[in-house]
Amino acid sequence: MVTKTHLLTVILALLMLCGAVCASAESKVDTLKNEIQDTRQTVKHQKKELLKLTREERSMFGELAAIEDRISDVEKDLFQQEDDLAGIMEDEKAAKTDQRVLEDELDEIVTRLKLMLARIWPVHSRKLENRFGSLDNWKQADRNFVWLASLYKDTKTELDKAEKKADEINANLEVQKDLRLKVEAKLAEINGTKDSLLKDKLSLLSGIKSIRALKISREQELKGLLETINKLNYKLKILTSKKIANFKRSLPRPCAGDIKIRFNPSAKPPVRGIGIKTNGNVDVKSIFWGKVVHNDTLRGFGRVVIIYHGYNYYSLYAYLAESFVKTGQEVEKDEIIGKTGYYPKLKDTGLYFELRFHQKPVNPQKWLARD
Template identity: 80%
Template structure:
């Protein structure tokens, strides 16, 4: 390992003077202005998205208010519907009772008619004889008087029975008309309430559909807003780097060069010394640049596979060893998080991994103090 670090030290020293003149190109003023414009435009878009979200939220709340009001009205209508159904059931019971009363009245009327028929049968012959003789035989005044009183009483009883018959017939007709009218009104009211309920249910379904649409639109806008805010964070991160030109400002927040478990930690005093970290990976995975910079070395080094070294300005370098392959060229400017290669076989781990160093003024520094914690 020490021989490896001597060679990398030499490589860094050779390329230091070559890249110093190019450092400013990494942080060009035009790029800074472009980033500022992008951030400004994105913030304006974020503002518009927030206003739209607020508008959608207000619409949603308003719809929920309308929905609550409709549900209250539906409950009231259902209560009224139940009352009307009870009323209709009562009317139908009354109608049934009226029909029963009608049968009783019709029976009573039949009895009255029979009685009248009997009375008339008795009265008519006498009445006919009187018309014929015109009370011509009044030999016995008392007998005639008795007949006259009897006939008057019989006529009077007949008249009473006829009046009863008329009254019963009127009661039957009036009773049926009342029941018919009540039932018609109850059915009409029930139908009207059902129509109202159907209309309210349709309004409720329409509101629910509208709320569903607004909610879906809100979710979409919230996701867009989240993406925009992430974009602003990334642009600010990049702008901060370009304007300050100092990787030191990002100490403790630099991304890891790859995903994996750290198996070898920084121990420069160990024998042999460990001047970086060894990361175990699950197969050949992407290796990314931890910061903006310029590739100053991209070649194989005996015993350490392919090695890429990136200069980040102000005498800071990052070194990536045991790469299976690299996707950059010497002199190429790279972005933060740009993929520069794939992890390869790491002899000390006896499986795939990455050896990573971070150096300042040619001296190794503990990478874990610079990298963000996962």
């Protein structure tokens, strides 16, 4: 018959395997820590890049604001110049209208003058032929000549006025033309400045758009990196927080039933675990997260499952009728790993359960939660 000492020998043989698993877990923790550190370094670099892009974007926005202010000033000048040009064109139009009126008046004067000359000329011609006629009619001739001279004088005066006015209008039109040319040149200059500013503005907007797209890309990358860190931290937390030592006096019972055999390492033979009597074949559950390091039959103890919980803690489940796990399988807390079988010492169905730290058994009742 296999004794408890024999079972202990088997367990001790498995401790080497548990140590390897422990080393593997510690290696995973170290790997995760290194990954987190590397990712944090990348995040730090990405934040610097984002800060640099943000500063560059702000600088561009400052330049853009300055350009927009200049464009606003240029547009004000442009509107003023356009108003000036419109006024000059109105003046030019009015001057042309006045010129046409004066030209019409001049045409009327010339027409009247022609009519007057047409009527006077025969009389004048006869006077010349008659060498001013008879002396006895001199008074009449004198009156005719005085009247004719007065008419010439008045006509000449009006003609001079019309010509002077026409000269003034033509000069004014030349001034208006010069002013209009200057305004048009100024408009072209202002429009050129405006077009140049708009080109600079579009260039800045394009640059800002590119920087913003790059920022969005960097922010998404940063978000992904932070999510990665969170996931890695979560995994690390799982690995480091799943310390069975932190759950002392709160671990669930491995199965439902009454404790009939209690922990007593001083007894002869020593009792290194507890015996639980069950009502038939009930579910046996893992008391904590861990990895199955043994799953096989052991003469005198039925099927035995040993689960390593990290940090040199492991639990043992004996007298199983069947098991639902495989060696190397990771199990969750409260995961069903098998069914209770016949427990010879109890002469009934039950479970023999041990909890060990390093190579020493510990009292399971101080670790399990009370009902």
